[in-house]
Amino acid sequence: MLRIRNLSKSFGGVRAVDNVSFDVPLGAIVALIGPNGAGKTSTFNLISGLLPPDSGSVTLFDKPLTGKSPDEICRAGVARTFQISQLFETLSIRENIQTAALFGRSTRDDVQAAARRSDELVEAFDLGSHANALPKDLTFAQRRNVEIARALVMDPQILLLDEVLAGLTASEIEEAIAIVERVKSPTVGILLVEHQMRAVMRLADSVVVMMNGGVLMQGSPEEVRKHPKVLSAYLGEEIDASGSHIATRSEEALSLNSTADGGGRSVSAAAEPVLSIRNLSAGYGPLTALHGIDIDVGDNELVALIGSNGMGKSTTLKAISGLLVPLAGKVHFEGRDVTHLPAHSIVRLGLGQVPEGRQLFQYMSVEDNLMLGAAFVAQAWGARRERLDEIFALFPRLAERRSQRAGSLSGGEQQMVAIGRALMARPRLLMLDEPTIGLAPIVVAETFEAISRIKAAGVSVLLVEQNVGWALRVADRVYVMESGKIVLAEKAENLWANREFLQSFGLG
Ligand SMILES: Nc1ncnc2c1ncn2[C@@H]1O[C@H](COP(=O)(O)OP(=O)(O)OP(=O)(O)O)[C@@H](O)[C@H]1O
Ligand SMILES: [Mg+2]
Known part of the structure; x- marks a missing residue:
C-alpha cells in the first residue's frame, strides 16, 4: 500500500x-x-x-x-x-x-x-x-x-x-x-x-x-x-447517494431571479439579435468541424450551447470571436458584420470570451492577468478598480492570491481568473466556454448565480456547458450540437418536459 x-x-x-x-x-x-x-x-x-x-x-x-x-x-x-x-x-x-x-x-x-x-x-x-x-x-x-x-x-x-x-x-x-x-x-x-x-x-x-x-x-x-x-x-448543498444534487438554495435563488425579470422578455431572439450567425462553417486544416450552423443570441438573453465533447462547441465560439477564421458563413454582432475582423477588434466592440483551457499569462500575477482583461477596452479601463473589487467579491480566493504568479495557482483558482478576466472587459455579449471546469461544487453554484446576475444586469450570454442541469436552470434557450451541426433549438423550460432529451444527458 x-x-x-x-x-x-x-x-x-x-x-x-x-x-x-x-x-x-x-x-x-x-x-x-x-x-x-x-x-x-x-x-x-x-x-x-x-x-x-x-x-x-x-x-x-x-x-x-x-x-x-x-x-x-x-x-x-x-x-x-x-x-x-x-x-x-x-x-x-x-x-x-x-x-x-x-x-x-x-x-x-x-x-x-x-x-x-x-x-x-x-x-x-x-x-x-x-x-x-x-x-x-x-x-x-x-x-x-x-x-x-x-x-x-x-x-x-x-x-x-x-x-x-x-x-x-x-x-x-x-x-x-x-x-x-x-x-x-x-x-x-x-x-x-x-x-x-x-x-x-x-x-x-x-x-x-x-x-x-x-x-x-x-x-x-x-x-x-x-x-x-x-x-x-x-x-454547498446536499447531494444524494448517486452524487446528484438535492433541491438547493442556489436553485431557489436562480428561479427567483428568472421570475424577477418577467420571464417573457428574454426569449425574443427574433426581434434584433445581439449576435446572429448564419451558415457558419469552420475547421482545422483538412477537417471541417462546423457545418453551416445558425445561432441567435437576443438582447439580454442567456443561450446555452450543449453537446458531447468534440461536437464543435468550442470551435463555434472561436469562429465567432475571431480566434479561428471561418470557412464560410457570416457573424453579425449588434448588426455589424464581424466575420473577418481580428479577435482584438471584436473584443473592443464588446464581445468577451472565457476561452477553453483558461489560457492565462502564466508568469504574470493574478491582478495583472485580470487587469489585462480591461486593458484594451476603453470604457472598461476607466472602471477597472470597481470591476476588480466585484471579481474579488465573487472569488474571495483571488483577492488573497492577487500577487501570486498565475501559473502557480491551483487549477480551480486559475479558472476563476479566466472568468474574472472576461468580466473585467464588461462585455455586451459574454461567451463562456465551460466556465466551471475544475471548480468546487459550491463555487460552481456561485458562478452560475453570478452569470445569472450578469445577465440580469443587461449582458447577453452564450454559454457552452457540460453540466446540462445547470445550463437548463440558467438559460433562456438551448441549442444542442452534434457532429458540427445544430440538431435542436428550444426554450430551456420546454426541455425539462422532453424525456428523450433529459435521458440523453443523464438527467432522466
Ligand atoms: N508554486 C507555488 N507558489 C505559491 N503558491 C502555490 C504554489 N503552488 C501551489 N500554491 C498554492 O497552494 C494552494 C494549494 O494548491 P493545489 O494546486 O494543491 O490545490 P488543489 O486542492 O489541487 O485545488 P484545485 O481543486 O483548484 O485544483 C493553492 O492556494 C495554490 O495557490
Ligand atoms: Mg488541483
Whole structure:
C-alpha cells in the first residue's frame, strides 16, 4: 500500500500541504476532495516526486519514495495524470505514450514491448486517428485521454488521477467511471482527485477531505457527504447517494431571479439579435468541424450551447470571436458584420470570451492577468478598480492570491481568473466556454448565480456547458450540437418536459 505520513509543504507563507497522512491500499479507490486550493494537486506533486516535501514521508510497500526522483517513482509503480495537461508538445500522441511506457514497471527499457503496449492504449482510448498528431491539435478532452493513457501504459500499482472527469457530460462521466472500474483490481490502488461528486459517490471506497492544506476528515462517501463542514465549505448543498444534487438554495435563488425579470422578455431572439450567425462553417486544416450552423443570441438573453465533447462547441465560439477564421458563413454582432475582423477588434466592440483551457499569462500575477482583461477596452479601463473589487467579491480566493504568479495557482483558482478576466472587459455579449471546469461544487453554484446576475444586469450570454442541469436552470434557450451541426433549438423550460432529451444527458 501507499502510505503518506505527516506530509507538509509551504510556498512562501502558504501552507499548501499541512501534516497530511492517509493510505491508499491496493484494490481500493480513495477519493481526495476539497475546496479549490485545498492542497490536493500539491499532495500529488509530493507523492510523485515533482516537489520535495518540507517534512513527512511517502512509502510504497514500506520502501521510501521520499527523496527519489519522479522517474524513479514511476518505475517503482506510481503513475499520475496532470490536472493541467503536461504532454510533450513536440512529440506525437503515440510518442507521448511510448515515452511513458519506457519508464513503466513492466515495459521499461524494452522499446518493442513499449511500442506494443502503447498501441493497445492508443486504440483503447480511441486515439487512433490522432496517433501521429501533436498535442496542440487535440481537444481538451482528448488531451486528457492521452494523460490517462500515458499513466496506464506504465502499468502502475498506484494510479493518481487528478480531475480526469472535469468537463465531461453526464454520459461521458458514466463511460469514464466504467474505465476506472476496469482499471481497479486487487493489484492496483487508485487515488482520485475529483470535484464530480457523481463519480466520487459511485467509485470511492473511502474519501479523504482536504481543507486549507490539512485533512479535515476521512470516511465513507456516505459519511463525507453528510458532514456539516463538508457541506458548508465544499458541497454547498446536499447531494444524494448517486452524487446528484438535492433541491438547493442556489436553485431557489436562480428561479427567483428568472421570475424577477418577467420571464417573457428574454426569449425574443427574433426581434434584433445581439449576435446572429448564419451558415457558419469552420475547421482545422483538412477537417471541417462546423457545418453551416445558425445561432441567435437576443438582447439580454442567456443561450446555452450543449453537446458531447468534440461536437464543435468550442470551435463555434472561436469562429465567432475571431480566434479561428471561418470557412464560410457570416457573424453579425449588434448588426455589424464581424466575420473577418481580428479577435482584438471584436473584443473592443464588446464581445468577451472565457476561452477553453483558461489560457492565462502564466508568469504574470493574478491582478495583472485580470487587469489585462480591461486593458484594451476603453470604457472598461476607466472602471477597472470597481470591476476588480466585484471579481474579488465573487472569488474571495483571488483577492488573497492577487500577487501570486498565475501559473502557480491551483487549477480551480486559475479558472476563476479566466472568468474574472472576461468580466473585467464588461462585455455586451459574454461567451463562456465551460466556465466551471475544475471548480468546487459550491463555487460552481456561485458562478452560475453570478452569470445569472450578469445577465440580469443587461449582458447577453452564450454559454457552452457540460453540466446540462445547470445550463437548463440558467438559460433562456438551448441549442444542442452534434457532429458540427445544430440538431435542436428550444426554450430551456420546454426541455425539462422532453424525456428523450433529459435521458440523453443523464438527467432522466
Ligand atoms: N508554486 C507555488 N507558489 C505559491 N503558491 C502555490 C504554489 N503552488 C501551489 N500554491 C498554492 O497552494 C494552494 C494549494 O494548491 P493545489 O494546486 O494543491 O490545490 P488543489 O486542492 O489541487 O485545488 P484545485 O481543486 O483548484 O485544483 C493553492 O492556494 C495554490 O495557490
Ligand atoms: Mg488541483
